[in-house]
Amino acid sequence: MRPDEDIPVRIGRLLAFAEALLRTQGAPPADAALTARFLLEADLRGVESHGMAHLVDFYLRRLQQGQIKARPNIRVTSDAPAAATIDADNGLGFVAGHLAMQLAIEKARATGAGWVACGNSTHYGAGAAYAMMALEQGMIGFSLSTGGRLMTPPGGRGRALGLNVLAVAAPTPRGFPYVLDMATSVVAHGKLEIAARRGEAIPEGWAIDPEGRPITDPARFRPDGLMLPLGGSAALGAFKGFGLALMVDILSGALSGFGTSAEIEAGRIAAHCFGALRIDAFVPIEQYMEGMGTMIDAIKRTPTADGSEVRIPGELEHALSERRRANGAVPLHRSILAGYRAAAEELRVPYDLEEVS
Amino acid sequence: MRPDEDIPVRIGRLLAFAEALLRTQGAPPADAALTARFLLEADLRGVESHGMAHLVDFYLRRLQQGQIKARPNIRVTSDAPAAATIDADNGLGFVAGHLAMQLAIEKARATGAGWVACGNSTHYGAGAAYAMMALEQGMIGFSLSTGGRLMTPPGGRGRALGLNVLAVAAPTPRGFPYVLDMATSVVAHGKLEIAARRGEAIPEGWAIDPEGRPITDPARFRPDGLMLPLGGSAALGAFKGFGLALMVDILSGALSGFGTSAEIEAGRIAAHCFGALRIDAFVPIEQYMEGMGTMIDAIKRTPTADGSEVRIPGELEHALSERRRANGAVPLHRSILAGYRAAAEELRVPYDLEEVS
Numbered sequence: 001m002r003p004d005e006d007i008p009v010r011i012g013r014l015l016a017f018a019e020a021l022l023r024t025q026g027a028p029p030a031d032a033a034l035t036a037r038f039l040l041e042a043d044l045r046g047v048e049s050h051g052m053a054h055l056v057d058f059y060l061r062r063l064q065q066g067q068i069k070a071r072p073n074i075r076v077t078s079d080a081p082a083a084a085t086i087d088a089d090n091g092l093g094f095v096a097g098h099l100a101m102q103l104a105i106e107k108a109r110a111t112g113a114g115w116v117a118c119g120n121s122t123h124y125g126a127g128a129a130y131a132m133m134a135l136e137q138g139m140i141g142f143s144l145s146t147g148g149r150l151m152t153p154p155g156g157r158g159r160a161l162g163l164n165v166l167a168v169a170a171p172t173p174r175g176f177p178y179v180l181d182m183a184t185s186v187v188a189h190g191k192l193e194i195a196a197r198r199g200e201a202i203p204e205g206w207a208i209d210p211e212g213r214p215i216t217d218p219a220r221f222r223p224d225g226l227m228l229p230l231g232g233s234a235a236l237g238a239f240k241g242f243g244l245a246l247m248v249d250i251l252s253g254a255l256s257g258f259g260t261s262a263e264i265e266a267g268r269i270a271a272h273c274f275g276a277l278r279i280d281a282f283v284p285i286e287q288y289m290e291g292m293g294t295m296i297d298a299i300k301r302t303p304t305a306d307g308s309e310v311r312i313p314g315e316l317e318h319a320l321s322e323r324r325r326a327n328g329a330v331p332l333h334r335s336i337l338a339g340y341r342a343a344a345e346e347l348r349v350p351y352d353l354e355e356v357s
Numbered sequence: 358m359r360p361d362e363d364i365p366v367r368i369g370r371l372l373a374f375a376e377a378l379l380r381t382q383g384a385p386p387a388d389a390a391l392t393a394r395f396l397l398e399a400d401l402r403g404v405e406s407h408g409m410a411h412l413v414d415f416y417l418r419r420l421q422q423g424q425i426k427a428r429p430n431i432r433v434t435s436d437a438p439a440a441a442t443i444d445a446d447n448g449l450g451f452v453a454g455h456l457a458m459q460l461a462i463e464k465a466r467a468t469g470a471g472w473v474a475c476g477n478s479t480h481y482g483a484g485a486a487y488a489m490m491a492l493e494q495g496m497i498g499f500s501l502s503t504g505g506r507l508m509t510p511p512g513g514r515g516r517a518l519g520l521n522v523l524a525v526a527a528p529t530p531r532g533f534p535y536v537l538d539m540a541t542s543v544v545a546h547g548k549l550e551i552a553a554r555r556g557e558a559i560p561e562g563w564a565i566d567p568e569g570r571p572i573t574d575p576a577r578f579r580p581d582g583l584m585l586p587l588g589g590s591a592a593l594g595a596f597k598g599f600g601l602a603l604m605v606d607i608l609s610g611a612l613s614g615f616g617t618s619a620e621i622e623a624g625r626i627a628a629h630c631f632g633a634l635r636i637d638a639f640v641p642i643e644q645y646m647e648g649m650g651t652m653i654d655a656i657k658r659t660p661t662a663d664g665s666e667v668r669i670p671g672e673l674e675h676a677l678s679e680r681r682r683a684n685g686a687v688p689l690h691r692s693i694l695a696g697y698r699a700a701a702e703e704l705r706v707p708y709d710l711e712e713v714s
Contacts, residue, residue, distance in 0.1 A: 077640075080468060080635075080638040081438060081469060082439035082464075082638075085639045110438070111437060112438060112441075113470045115470045115639075117639050117640070153659055155663065155667070156659040156660065157662055158658075170607045170611075178607065180597075180603070186593050205592070231588070235560045236543050236563075237543050239670060241587075243539060246652075250535065250652075251497070251634075253648060254527075254645050255497070256639065260651070262655035262656055263648075263652065277472055279612065281439075281440035281441075283442055288611050294616070298619035298620060299517045302515040304512050308512070310510045310512070310513055313603065
C-alpha cells in the first residue's frame with residue numbers, strides 16, 4: 001500500500017459525478033443513482049476491487065459500447081410464492097440485482113423464505129450490498145453471482161468457470177452485522193488488479209500459468225493465467241472451492257435458465273441468485289439474537305497467535321464504513337481519478353473531485 | 358490405504374445387523390432402519406468417515422449412555438409456508454434430519470422454496486444424503502450441520518467453532534447428480550481418524566497444535582489439536598472457510614434457536630438446516646437440464662496436468678456407489694468389525710458379517 005497514491009474524495013461529489021457520467025449514456029436517473037450508491041458502498045467498506053475504481057473502465061465503457069443496455073426491459077419470467085426468476089435484459093446488474101433482492105425479501109416476508117434467480121444480467125459489483133438489504137428486515141440475506149471465466153478446476157490447466165461469488169449477511173446484537181462476501185477462488189481477481197496497480201507481487205497459491213507454475217507477478221496473469229479455487233491444492237481442499245463455484249453457477253446460471261459461467265461470454269454476461277430467510281418465521285428474533293451474541297462472544301474469547309482479537313466477517317468493513325461515512329470521504333487511487341478526468345472531458349461532465357473543501 | 362485390512366461385508370446383513378444393534382437400545386424399528394440406511398449410504402459412496410465405522414463407538418454407545426434419546430418427541434416448533442423449525446429432542450440426528458428435509462421438500466413443492474432449521478439434535482452422519490433427497494423431486498437440496506468444536510479461527514490458537522458442514526445436491530442430465538459435501542475446515546476430522554487407523558501421516562496444512570505448529574502425526578491431534586478453516590492461512594483465504602463455518606452455525610444453531618457450535622457441548626448436540634428449491638418454480642426443468650449439461654461438458658473439456666478428466670463433485674462417489682450396490686457389499690476396516698463382534702456379544706445380537714457367501 002502506498003497511501004500517498006490515494007486521494008480522498010468527497011462522498012457527495014463522487015456520487016453526483018458517477019450519476020452524471022452514467023446518465024450521459026442514457027441510464028435513467030434512478031438507475032444511475034442506484035448504481036453509484038452500490039459502487040460507493042463497496043468503497044466505504046474498503047472493497048476497492050468492486051467499487052468506484054471500475055466506474056469508467058468497466059461500467060461506463062460497456063454502456064458506451066452497447067454491451068450493457070442503459071434502458072433494459074427487466075421482467076419477472078417465473079413467479080411462485082417463495083421463488084421467482086428475473087430476466088435482466090442485459091442491463092446494469094445493480095438495477096436488476098436490487099430489484100431481485102427486493103422481490104426475495106417480499107417473498108420471505110410472506111412465506112418465510114424467498115429465492116430469486118436472475119439471468120441475462122451484467123456485473124453487479126460487490127455481492128455484500130444485496131445480501132445486506134435483508135438486515136433491516138430482520139432477515140438473513142444471500143447473494144450469489146457468476147464472475148468472469150478465469151478459474152481452473154483442481155488439477156486443470158484451463159479457464160473453465162467463473163470467479164463465482166457468494167455473499168451472506170445476518171443481523172447480530174454486537175453493533176455490526178455478520179457479512180461474508182467471498183469469491184470461490186483463493187482470492188478475487190480484483191486483488192490481482194490492485195497489486196498490479198500498486199506494483200506489488202502476489203503470494204504463491206493465488207494463480208498459476210497454463211503450465212501449472214505459480215504466478216507471483218500480477219502483470220503475468222494476462223492473457224492466460226488461471227485463478228485457483230479456494231483450497232488451492234487437491235490435498236488442501238481445492239475441490240471445495242471448485243464445488244462452491246459450481247453451486248453458484250447452478251443457482252444463478254442454470255436455475256435462471258440464462259446460462260452458467262462455463263458457456264456465457266466471460267465477464268460480459270452474468271447471472272445471480274438472491275435469497276432471504278425471515279428470522280422470526282423460524283425463531284423469535286430475541287432468541288436468535290441471544291444465540292448470535294453468545295457465538296460472537298465465544299469466538300472473540302479465542303486466544304490468538306499475536307494477541308489480537310478474532311474478527312467476525314464484516315466487522316472491520318463495518319467499522320471502516322462508519323469511519324468513512326463520518327469523514328464524508330473515500331480514498332481513490334490517482335490512476336482512477338486520471339481516468340475520471342479524461343471521461344469527464346470526453347463527455348462534458350463537470351469534474352470537481354480533487355478540489356479541497 | 359492397506360486394502361488387506363478391509364473386509365467386504367454384505368449390504369443386507371450389514372443393514373440387518375445395524376438395525377438389530379440400534380433396536381437393543383430402544384430405537385423404534387423404522388428409526389433403526391432409517392439410521393442404518395443413512396450410514397450405509399455413506400459407505401456406498403466411499404465416505405468411510407461418516408458411515409458404518411461409527412455405528413458402535415458413537416451412535417450405539419451414546420444411545421446406551423443416554424446421550425442420544427432412542428424415543429425422542431420430535432416437534433415442529435415454528436411453521437410458515439416456506440420455513441419451519443424442528444426440535445429434535447436429542448434423538449438420533451438421522452431421524453430428525455430425514456423428517457426436516459421431507460418438510461423442506463413439501464414446502465418447496467407448495468411455494469418453490471422450503472427451509473427448515475433443526476436444533477437440539479445429534480450427529481446426522483454425512484450431509485449429502487439429506488440434500489440428495491431433493492433430487493428425485495426435481496429440486497436442488499441443501500443440508501448444513503454443526504460439527505464437533507475443533508476448528509480455530511484464522512490466526513487463532515483455540516477450539517472456537519464446529520467443523521461445520523455444507524452439502525448441496527442438484528440434478529444433472531449426465532448420469533450422476535452434482536453433490537458437494539464438505540466440511541468448512543480444510544478436511545473433515547474423519548480424515549484424521551482414518552489416517553490414524555491406518556497409521557499414515559497427514560499433510561501439513563490440515564491441523565496445528567496450540568502453539569501453531571503443523572500436526573502431521575494424526576495421533577498428536579488429541580487432546581488439543583486445532584483443525585484449520587478451509588483456505589488454511591490468512592493469505593490463502595482462511596477467513597472464507599471461517600466465514601462459511603459461521604454461516605452454517607447461523608443457519609443451524611442461531612436460526613433454530615437451539616445454540617451454535619460455539620456454545621453447545623462439542624460433538625454431543627448438533628443443529629442442522631435443510632433447504633429445497635423446486636427447479637420448475639424458476640425455469641422449465643428441460644431448460645435447467647440443458648444448462649447443466651452444457652456446463653458439465655465445458656468443464657470436462659478443460660485440459661489437465663496429467664491428462665485425466667475433470668470430475669464433477671459427486672461423480673466418483675456416484676460411480677463407486679453404483680459399483681458397490683451391484684456387488685452387494687461394502688468394505689469395512691478390520692478394527693471396525695472387531696468392535697462389531699464385541700458389541701454383538703455384549704448385546705446378544707447375532708453376528709454373521711464375516712461369513713463368506
